[in-house]
Amino acid sequence: MRMRFEIEPDEELAQLPFRVSTYFEYRMNMFVLQNGVEKEFCTSTFHAAILVxxxxxxxxxxxxxxxKFTVEMYESTLEYTFTYFQxxxxxxxxxxxxxETIEMxxxxxxxxxxxxxxxxxxYHKAILKQDCHAFENKHYCMMRDQINILKNHMSGVI
Incomplete structure (x- = not known):
């Protein structure tokens, strides 16, 4: 399984100098590649809130x-529920x-x-390449911390 985040820049905002806080407002399309087939998973603006x-x-x-947890998409009435069992x-x-409820x-x-x-x-590293001051943004730092926690869980450290 693989995932891909695709960010759609807002035309007006893209003409301004890159700012992390503005970038987080752009529309994000999340795709999942499973068994050789890529499917759109979800789409939302304010994508930082979705990822966090x-x-x-x-x-x-x-x-x-x-x-179990639920994540609501912005600019739509979609909700995604993640349920863990065995x-x-x-x-x-x-x-x-x-x-309508659909199993994704x-x-x-x-x-x-x-x-x-x-x-x-x-995605996180790509932002830093565009803005060397990204760590001044609290959401950017929160993302870094989440990545580290999840990596530690995956490796069995915690």
Whole structure:
């Protein structure tokens, strides 16, 4: 399993000098490559909140604080619920507009976390290449901390 984050820059904001806080407002498309097929997983503006929310939920699962968490998308009525049970992660999408619930995917928890962390870290490093002052942004620092915590969980350090 692999993940890919694709950021769609806002045309007006993209003409301004790069700022981390502005970049976090752009629309993000998240794709999952599973069994050789790439599928769109989710799309949202204010993507930093989405990434931080997913990482926070995964950490809480590792810490046995929760077995289920929900992340709401911005500019839509979509909600994604992540449910952990017996080493499997089931992700369902709920459409608030028409009440439809669709199972997006089911996979091994460890596979999802590994794919997410790898892309989250790549994304995080790419921001620093564009703005050497990125660490002045509290959300950027929070992301770094989440990546480190998840990597430590994956390696069995904590």
């Amino acid at each position: 929310g997913i990482a926070k939920g995964l950490i809480e699962i590792y810490d046995d604080e929760k077995s 080493k499997l992660l089931t992700i369902t999408r709920y459409e608030g507009y028409n009440g 995917m089911k996979c091994r928890f460890d596979d999802f976390v590994e794919a997410f962390v790898k892309e989250y870290e790549r």
